[in-house]
Amino acid sequence: MTSVVLSVRGLSVRFLMPGGRRIAAVTDAHFDVTAGECLALIGESGCGKSVLASALLGLLPANAQTAGEAHLADLDLLAADERTLARTVRGRRIGLIPQSPAAHLTPVRTIRSQLEETVAALRGVQGRKALRAAAEEAAERAAFPADHLDRHPHELSGGLAQRAATALALVGDAPLLLADEPTTGLDRDLVDHTVDELRRHVDTADRALLMITHDLAAAERIADRVAVMYAGRIVELTDAAAFFGETGPRHPYSRGLLAALPDRAFTPIPGMPPELGALPDGCAFAARCDRTTAACTAVPHLTDAVACHHPHVPEGIRA
Amino acid sequence: MLELRAITAGYDRRTPVVRDVSLSVEPGEAVGLLGPSGCGKSTLARVAALLHRPDSGTVLLDGEPVHRWRHRAPRAHRTAFGVVFQQPRLSVDPRLRLTDLMAEPLRATGRRNEIPDRVAELATAVGLTPDLLTRRPHEVSDGQLQRACLARALVLRPRWLICDEITAMLDASTSAALVAAVEDYRAETGAGLLAVGHDHALLNRWCGRLVRWDDLGPAA
Numbered sequence: 378m379t380s381v382v383l384s385v386r387g388l389s390v391r392f393l394m395p396g397g398r399r400i401a402a403v404t405d406a407h408f409d410v411t412a413g414e415c416l417a418l419i420g421e422s423g424c425g426k427s428v429l430a431s432a433l434l435g436l437l438p439a440n441a442q443t444a445g446e447a448h449l450a451d452l453d454l455l456a457a458d459e460r461t462l463a464r465t466v467r468g469r470r471i472g473l474i475p476q477s478p479a480a481h482l483t484p485v486r487t488i489r490s491q492l493e494e495t496v497a498a499l500r501g502v503q504g505r506k507a508l509r510a511a512a513e514e515a516a517e518r519a520a521f522p523a524d525h526l527d528r529h530p531h532e533l534s535g536g537l538a539q540r541a542a543t544a545l546a547l548v549g550d551a552p553l554l555l556a557d558e559p560t561t562g563l564d565r566d567l568v569d570h571t572v573d574e575l576r577r578h579v580d581t582a583d584r585a586l587l588m589i590t591h592d593l594a595a596a597e598r599i600a601d602r603v604a605v606m607y608a609g610r611i612v613e614l615t616d617a618a619a620f621f622g623e624t625g626p627r628h629p630y631s632r633g634l635l636a637a638l639p640d641r642a643f644t645p646i647p648g649m650p651p652e653l654g655a656l657p658d659g660c661a662f663a664a665r666c667d668r669t670t671a672a673c674t675a676v677p678h679l680t681d682a683v684a685c686h687h688p689h690v691p692e693g694i695r696a
Numbered sequence: 697m698l699e700l701r702a703i704t705a706g707y708d709r710r711t712p713v714v715r716d717v718s719l720s721v722e723p724g725e726a727v728g729l730l731g732p733s734g735c736g737k738s739t740l741a742r743v744a745a746l747l748h749r750p751d752s753g754t755v756l757l758d759g760e761p762v763h764r765w766r767h768r769a770p771r772a773h774r775t776a777f778g779v780v781f782q783q784p785r786l787s788v789d790p791r792l793r794l795t796d797l798m799a800e801p802l803r804a805t806g807r808r809n810e811i812p813d814r815v816a817e818l819a820t821a822v823g824l825t826p827d828l829l830t831r832r833p834h835e836v837s838d839g840q841l842q843r844a845c846l847a848r849a850l851v852l853r854p855r856w857l858i859c860d861e862i863t864a865m866l867d868a869s870t871s872a873a874l875v876a877a878v879e880d881y882r883a884e885t886g887a888g889l890l891a892v893g894h895d896h897a898l899l900n901r902w903c904g905r906l907v908r909w910d911d912l913g914p915a916a
Contacts, residue, residue: 420867421837421839422839423837535734562733564733591866634867635868637868637871638868638897639895639902643872643875645871645872645876648823649825
């Protein structure tokens, strides 16, 4: 239960831009994901969530610099060379469930042909009959209907395309699944369904799942723990039940995000997030926060699960 | 009053996406149209915005039937509608700066002199800061671009707003801010709204009247 699959320590990503500008996309991220656990990384678009995922897979563009460590068992993903990542990590030790399955699948080939290729590459299955059987078995694991295997991606609905992409991600039996906005553009029923299936894949094989999303309802449904990211930093890392439950989150930004939900107060957080290329000194959220004091000119560090100088205190402890 | 009567529409005459659907929006009313993915609600929204000619049925704008669509529609009809789409990236010209993007409808209708005032006013209303206005779409986030798209839809002061899943790509706080901007505009001008989406909680909170796709028209 406590076996740590992914351990991220002090991960930072900087993009060097023309003219010497530096974009601080991710700053000093620390977190673990253990087997059988789902960690949801939430935050608004452009806060650095997807860059973090790309960094773990070694898929950052050439102008990116990384610092820190990300250990997948004994391997440091940030220090590994491209050859190691390509031959032993992607697909084999980390399965990626992409943001837009329709764009991730090859449009000119059927789902069966893509599954067979993946099975052959990752599991070394050979021979036409064996490949066919292995591909069908892989489809079945993700509940992809066998009679749709000979279709092309454009002939699939959003939900089925998502299952096809999930089937591909599961082929390698990777201990870590990385889902990057897996529910964008799906309607509520499909979101619930997709998320429940992801949860099932976590539970049945004791996989670890890092799910990146801005959909709070999906995160609430699936996550064991929640990490909230703001302006490239993880500002709160806590238990999902407490976060979405009565206790509520402690960081003012997390509270603001939840309060913006239509079934809660539906009030937006005032202002807009800062530019990652021109972050203010001190707390990046201070300009939008109603609890700002002089202390907020210093960067708060993640202590006791929250990075804030004035976190909300749970009711029980205050008394 | 915006009335859709017995609309059948689609992209192939043999298999219409929308069959015999009727819907009306009163001035000042906010109607939320709720339906699952792929049910045809976006097509209906395009018909309502005069962007897609239905195969049959009538669209009535203040009692007058509409005969021409898209660019052939008379200017008074075209400018009566403000439309915001789901994917801001796909609905803007990537070469235009945000300020030009927002001012384009004014240019197209020969009202250049109003540009400076109106753009500044709208930038504040949708929450865009001046430094963002000089950027091009690839230099801003989805949320910021969608704010600019909303400003573009409001720039001609339309009497009808059609919002097709405008918050599907966005986080909770940006969604709430966009909806607040739409509601401020409607409170000020009394414009009618047709909001299309699949998020029951959102549309229920946003719109005065909620219509389910399955309840529209005769049982399909």
